[in-house]
Amino acid sequence: MTHSTAAFHRRALLRLGALALLPTGLAAAMAQEAPAGAAPRLKLATITTGFATGGSADVTARLLADHLRGRHAETVIVDNRVGASGRLAVEHVKSGPPDGSSLLVSPSGMMVLFPHIYRNLRYDPMKDVVPVTPLARFPFVLAISERVPTDVRTLAQFIAWCKANPKEASFGSPGAGTSAHFSGILLGRLAGMDFTHAAYRGMAPLVQDLMGGQIAAGVLTPADALPLMSSGRLRLIATTGTQRFRFLPAVPTYAESGFPDIVIEESYSLYAPAGVPAEMVASLAQSTHQMLALPQTQARFAQMGLEVAPQSPARFRADLQALHTRWGEIVRTSGFTPTD
Numbered sequence: 001m002t003h004s005t006a007a008f009h010r011r012a013l014l015r016l017g018a019l020a021l022l023p024t025g026l027a028a029a030m031a032q033e034a035p036a037g038a039a040p041r042l043k044l045a046t047i048t049t050g051f052a053t054g055g056s057a058d059v060t061a062r063l064l065a066d067h068l069r070g071r072h073a074e075t076v077i078v079d080n081r082v083g084a085s086g087r088l089a090v091e092h093v094k095s096g097p098p099d100g101s102s103l104l105v106s107p108s109g110m111m112v113l114f115p116h117i118y119r120n121l122r123y124d125p126m127k128d129v130v131p132v133t134p135l136a137r138f139p140f141v142l143a144i145s146e147r148v149p150t151d152v153r154t155l156a157q158f159i160a161w162c163k164a165n166p167k168e169a170s171f172g173s174p175g176a177g178t179s180a181h182f183s184g185i186l187l188g189r190l191a192g193m194d195f196t197h198a199a200y201r202g203m204a205p206l207v208q209d210l211m212g213g214q215i216a217a218g219v220l221t222p223a224d225a226l227p228l229m230s231s232g233r234l235r236l237i238a239t240t241g242t243q244r245f246r247f248l249p250a251v252p253t254y255a256e257s258g259f260p261d262i263v264i265e266e267s268y269s270l271y272a273p274a275g276v277p278a279e280m281v282a283s284l285a286q287s288t289h290q291m292l293a294l295p296q297t298q299a300r301f302a303q304m305g306l307e308v309a310p311q312s313p314a315r316f317r318a319d320l321q322a323l324h325t326r327w328g329e330i331v332r333t334s335g336f337t338p339t340d
Contacts, residue, residue, distance in 0.1 A: 042101050045073035048093050049105045050086025056223050056304045060135055060268045061105040063300060067291040072100065072284060085175060086110055087121070090271075094128035098275030100284070104129065108267045109179045112323040116331040117177040119338050126324065131316045132270040133285045135292065136306035139241030139265050140180050141225045141248065142171075142187075143234045146213040155238045155257040158217070159191045170196040171217040172206045177339070179264050180219035182327075183240050185334045186262050187254070210234060221266075222247055222305025240264040247305050267309055269316070281313050 047065050051057040058080060065076040081089045090110055096102025111125035123129070144158055147168065152161050162169035173180040176199040188195030198215060200206040203224050210218045211233055226247060228234050236251045242263055244253060254262035270288055272281060291297050292308040301308060311319070331338075 041071075042073035042099070043075065045076045045101045045103060046079050047076065047103045047105055048079045048081055048089045050081055050083070050089030050110075052082050053080055056136075056221070056306060057105060057107065057268055059300070059304060060306070063297060064105065064135065064270065064288065064291065067297075068284075068287060071287050085114075085177075087114065087118075087123075090123050090125075090129065093271065094123045094273055096273045098273050098277075100272065100276055100280045102273055103132075103284075104271040105135065105268055106271060107179075108134070108269055108320065108323065111271075111320055113177070113179060113182070113327045113331075115324065116328050117336060117338050118340070120340050126321065128274050129271040130274055130276050130281055130313075131320055132272055132281055132313055133288050133316055134267040134269040134309040134311050135288065136301050136304075137265050137267040137309040138222050138306050139239045139245050139253075140183050141220045141222060141236050141240075141245075141251065142183075142217060142238040143210060143220050143225055143228075143236050144217045145210045145215065146233055147216045148235075153235060153237070155252070155254070155259075158237055159187075159193060162191075162195065162216075163193050166194050168216050169194055170198055170215055171219060172198040172200050172209060172215050173219045174203045174206055175199055175201070177336070179266050180221075182330060182334065182336075183219055183262060183264050184217075185336070186330065187259065189334065190259055190261060226305050246307065247302065268306070285310075285313050 045068065047061045049057050049061045058078065061078045065078050069076040081092055086106060087110065089104060090106060093102050093104040111129070115121055115125060142155070144152065148158065148161060152158050171184045173184060175181065176197070181197060181199065184195055184197055200209070203221065206218050207220070207224055207228070209215045211228070211231070222245060225234070225236055229236065236248060238254050238257055239245050239248060239251050240262055241253055242265065244251065254260075270284065272284070289310040292310045298308055
């Protein structure tokens with residue numbers, strides 16, 4: 001045996017001995033490592049999301065799982081923990097091991113809005129999870145139904161109609177306390193009109209009532225609004241984005257229509273439990289950004305009305321903190337009563 005070969009075997013034995021001293025689960029996770037200088041490659045990682053299979057949050061999580069498989073971990077699976085408006089998923093991941101094996105794909109509203117509308121939220125988004133990167137972003141869309149006269153085509157005209165018909169001035173959202181709900185509250189307050197809210201159990205029943213003319217208006221996601229445009233039964237009159245949404249170029253923003261304070265963009269983002277090493281957070285962000293740069297990823301997101309939205313972990317954390325403060329003020333001035 002040559003000197004170099006013997007040295008190699010000694011290093012291998014030392015490595016195995018070190019692994020034997022680690023807790024069983026961690027030793028197994030680190031048994032296969034990425035190249036030198038990279039974060040350890042895990043045997044198994046789980047991406048949890050709080051929404052049902054087939055929805056845009058779930059599809060986003062599965063695209064990420066496919067990309068991270070073989071990069072971040074040998075096996076990456078998606079766990080749909082549906083319930084409590086997605087809060088169960090956050091609660092589950094916050095208690096996960098801080099080794100990169102437990103990840104979360106969640107709308108940002110659960111981190112920046114929910115702390116202000118639930119008294120007994122069982123997680124602290126500023127302490128219990130680590131922001132990695134946004135994946136995809138989208139604005140909300142104000143749609144009006146056939147219940148509103150066909151000559152009403154702009155936000156100004158709709159506001160005038162609502163003031164002239166206060167008993168008809170109502171809007172639906174996919175749930176009380178959601179970002180979509182508060183976009184309608186803001187419109188009513190800033191436009192000086194009574195704008196009655198109807199909370200639905202998700203987007204599907206809201207779309208059904210809009211298409212049937214059972215309610216005057218609804219706040220939709222692009223994923224729900226885009227397939228309905230060709231029907232001619234809904235008119236899309238405003239979006240909540242910072243600029244016109246590229247999939248709805250003919251629809252002005254609220255800011256363009258005279259309401260610069262109604263700027264609300266939601267995002268599906270990647271998080272990890274608190275305590276995950278900064279090197280692993282950076283590695284996850286880098287791998288995710290590589291996925292977001294792929295044309296096939298952007299095309300799949302476009303089908304769902306989503307735009308890629310990569311950010312560094314530091315920038316993402318700063319934006320979340322700013323949004324957390326902003327939503328606190330919005331909720332306080334809206335008169336919304338926090339629930340349990």
